[in-house]
Every structure is written in C-alpha cells, then in structure tokens.
Amino acid sequence: MRRYVSLLTAVSMLFVTGCSKENAPADLDITGSMELKYAEQFTVDSCANGCSVVTIGDDRFLIVPEGTAVPDNTSGMTVIKQPVENIYVAASSAMDLFDGIGRLDDVSMTSTNESSWSLPHIHDAVASGKIKYIGKYSSPDYESLVADKCGLAIESTMIYHTPEVREQLEAFDIPVLVERSSYETHPLGRMEWIKLYGLLTGDLSSAEQLFSEKTRAFEELSVNDIPDNERRTAAFFYITSSGYFSIRKPGDYVSKMIELAGGKYIFTADDLNIDDNALSTMNIQSETFYNVARDADILIYNSTIDGELHSIDQLIGKNSILADFKAVREGNVWCTGQNMFQQTTGAADMICDLNTIFTGNADDTELTFLHRLD
CATH class of the missing domain: 3.40.50.1980 (Nitrogenase molybdenum iron protein domain)
Incomplete structure (x- = not known):
C-alpha cells in the first residue's frame, strides 16, 4: 500500500511540476499581479474570485481565502486553503519573515533546534515548546506533523536532495512549498519573500509596510x-x-x-x-x-x-x-x-x-x- 501511495504521489508531482504559468485553469480570471521590486523567484497573480495563483519555479499554488469555494478546475496546482494553520517551517531563512509581520503564532513546527537559533523570539518559542522541534528536514517526525494537523510545510531547496520527504508529506495531504529565496540575485529579493508569507497568513498589508520601511534607507543611498x-x-x-x-x-x-x-x-x-x-x-x-x-x-x-x-x-x-x-x-x-x-x-x-x-x-x-x- 505504501508503495502504491508513493507512486500515486510521484505521478501527482509530475502534474504539478509540469505545469507552466501559461496554462492556468480557464475558470480563473487573472486580474493583476503582485508588484515585486527585487524578488524574481516567485510571482503572485490575483484572480477575480479572490484567489491567488503563486508560481515558484515549476510549482504552482492556488491560495483560496476562507469562505471562498475552491474552483472546479485546479489541475496542475496545489490548493492551500486559508486560514493556513500549524505551519511547519523547515527553511530557517523564512522564520524571521513570519516573526517580522507578527505571525510567528501561525508556525507550530521547525526543523532547526533550540540551540541553533540566534534570534530571541524564535529561540524562546522553540525553547518553550510553543514551536516544536520535530527533527531535521531530511527526517521529520511525520507523526507530529499529522497529529498537529500541519496546514503547510515550507521547505528550503535542500529538500531537493531528499525528494522522498516531500513525497511523504504530500501523501499525508500536507501542501509543500519549496522557497527559493537563496536563488535570488538581489540581496533584497530574499527579504521580499515576506510579501508571500504575508499573503499566505492573510496579512499582506503588514508585510508590504515592513518591507517598505526596511528598504527605504537603502534606496536613499x-x-x-x-x-x-x-x-x-x-x-x-x-x-x-x-x-x-x-x-x-x-x-x-x-x-x-x-x-x-x-x-x-x-x-x-x-x-x-x-x-x-x-x-x-x-x-x-x-x-x-x-x-x-x-x-x-x-x-x-x-x-x-x-x-x-x-x-x-x-x-x-x-x-x-x-x-x-x-x-x-x-x-x-x-x-x-x-x-x-x-x-x-x-x-x-x-x-x-x-x-x-x-x-x-x-x-x-x-x-x-x-x-x-x-
């Protein structure tokens, strides 16, 4: 049975990674795109029904607001329903972005242990158990992920070296987002991923405000x-x-x-x-x-x-x-x-x-x- 599930998941992943921005479902009326100053590794398109289409490399995600019906045709996309709760952050660079917009409470699991965090808020959250350390990204505690009803796993590109982990997460119906901020050519492109996490948590305005405040002094140089x-x-x-x-x-x-x-x-x-x-x-x-x-x-x-x-x-x-x-x-x-x-x-x-x-x-x-x- 496990082999069958793995094969089925692998086939599903082929559909996800094989989809391009040009073949979005016909019933999604794209009305605009998120303005990005420096980031080049993701895009966000807004739909008339309030949904958003996020493209990261070959992966595409449909962000569905709370109370909005999931469109009939979501072929080639991973559906993420809001509110997104009990997030598992395996990409350590993303954690500070959640903290920056005051959404650290949305994160409940991490693959970085207490002693490896130098940021006070995050160190204290892991030390107290508010954010649970569930093992390294390459061998997470799947039982905890399922028991805590993980709503989204955010992985770094290191997950490409252990594709079986992503496969297993998706077999448990946990959406997996591989953040590619390390591929950004401009240093501030990494920080601009805060807009994506603001969108996911329903707090885009806070993310845009913080990004604007943080970059103002740099842009005046x-x-x-x-x-x-x-x-x-x-x-x-x-x-x-x-x-x-x-x-x-x-x-x-x-x-x-x-x-x-x-x-x-x-x-x-x-x-x-x-x-x-x-x-x-x-x-x-x-x-x-x-x-x-x-x-x-x-x-x-x-x-x-x-x-x-x-x-x-x-x-x-x-x-x-x-x-x-x-x-x-x-x-x-x-x-x-x-x-x-x-x-x-x-x-x-x-x-x-x-x-x-x-x-x-x-x-x-x-x-x-x-x-x-x-």
Whole structure:
C-alpha cells in the first residue's frame, strides 16, 4: 500500500511540476499581479474570485481565502486553503519573515533546534515548546506533523536532495512549498519573500509596510556614482577549525551587498580556483588569502560559525599572518553579529551598516549587525 501511495504521489508531482504559468485553469480570471521590486523567484497573480495563483519555479499554488469555494478546475496546482494553520517551517531563512509581520503564532513546527537559533523570539518559542522541534528536514517526525494537523510545510531547496520527504508529506495531504529565496540575485529579493508569507497568513498589508520601511534607507543611498577605483575594498571571511580561510565566492549575495553599499569585494574569479558546486562559500589556503586580501581597506569577520570576536588580538590569535594586514594596522576590522544570516528582515540594514563603514562614518551605536574590533 505504501508503495502504491508513493507512486500515486510521484505521478501527482509530475502534474504539478509540469505545469507552466501559461496554462492556468480557464475558470480563473487573472486580474493583476503582485508588484515585486527585487524578488524574481516567485510571482503572485490575483484572480477575480479572490484567489491567488503563486508560481515558484515549476510549482504552482492556488491560495483560496476562507469562505471562498475552491474552483472546479485546479489541475496542475496545489490548493492551500486559508486560514493556513500549524505551519511547519523547515527553511530557517523564512522564520524571521513570519516573526517580522507578527505571525510567528501561525508556525507550530521547525526543523532547526533550540540551540541553533540566534534570534530571541524564535529561540524562546522553540525553547518553550510553543514551536516544536520535530527533527531535521531530511527526517521529520511525520507523526507530529499529522497529529498537529500541519496546514503547510515550507521547505528550503535542500529538500531537493531528499525528494522522498516531500513525497511523504504530500501523501499525508500536507501542501509543500519549496522557497527559493537563496536563488535570488538581489540581496533584497530574499527579504521580499515576506510579501508571500504575508499573503499566505492573510496579512499582506503588514508585510508590504515592513518591507517598505526596511528598504527605504537603502534606496536613499547614493553609491552608483562612486567610481570603481574609489571604492574601499573589503574581505568577508572566517577561519575554520582546520586553519583554512572561508570566504564568500565572488558574485554571491554577501559580495553583492558589499557592492550595493558602495564598497568593492576584494576577491575576484581571477584570484581563485573556484570549485564547481552550489555552495556560496569556499575554503582557501592562508597564503592565497594573504596574497589577495593583505591590502584590503576593511576586513569583516563572519562570526556565525565560531562565535563573535571583540578584539584584534583575538583575530590575530587565529592566524598570526593577519597582523601584517593593512586593515589590521589601521584599525578597520569588523565582526558580524551571530544573527546576521538568520535575520532575513535585516538585509537592507546590513547594506546600510556596510555603507557606514565604507564611508568612514562608523559609530558602533548606529550599527545593527557589525561592531569594530578594538
């Protein structure tokens, strides 16, 4: 019987993933589309009957408001009926977006345990059991998902590596939405997914308001006219337990934030033998880091892996070659807070922080995600 259900679900998934935006059901009268400034990985079309059609990659979803009848023809789409309750968030980057619009109560399960959360509201919710940890995304507690009547599972693209998990969730009639914010080319595109979660929870206006407030300061920055040769250079890194320097690959969203803030990421593709994988980071030898980044104007240490640093001596203690770096000698060394990557709503704030240190106007009391090493 299990094999039959799995086969049936797999066939259903073929219909879902094989559908394109052009062949929407004929009885859905599309009247408009959600305005998106930066996000490119999802679209939302409004229907005359109050429903919304969400397209994410090859997946299509029909969001049906409470009290609205489900249209007869929903072929090729996953139906999500509102109100959406008892949401399971396996994509950790989405959790802060729910918190940002005050809808954390709609989330009841997560695949990230208590100790892995640096965001206070979410850490406390998981610690108290208000949001239940149900195991890793690759092996969730299906019994809890069913018993707690999960209304929606939000997965990251990591689920593509364990398709059997998605298959099993759908076999239990749990809609699965794979969020693709990590594929966004613009850093603020990740944050704009808050509009989708606002739509799902019935609080789109709050999501749009927060997004507008968060991006206003970024949009007021004047950095496009800064010549390339006048931009201050920066390296963003941390040192692994094995002694390697872990850096962001050129073109990833952190390096793009540096560029959007008026700086220049010190590493280029020509400097590196970039490994061909989907990771946004890579490890390099200390000699390579020294040769490329020694004269960088600014060093930014990523604290999210091994904890925050507070002094330059702590940094040099990790590798003595750093004492010879220009940024170390001039006192332009900074460290991120541990919440930088989990706080998706802070992308615009991080760009503004970077702009402040690139313009030389940094004051620790003004910064949200960065602090200077003494």
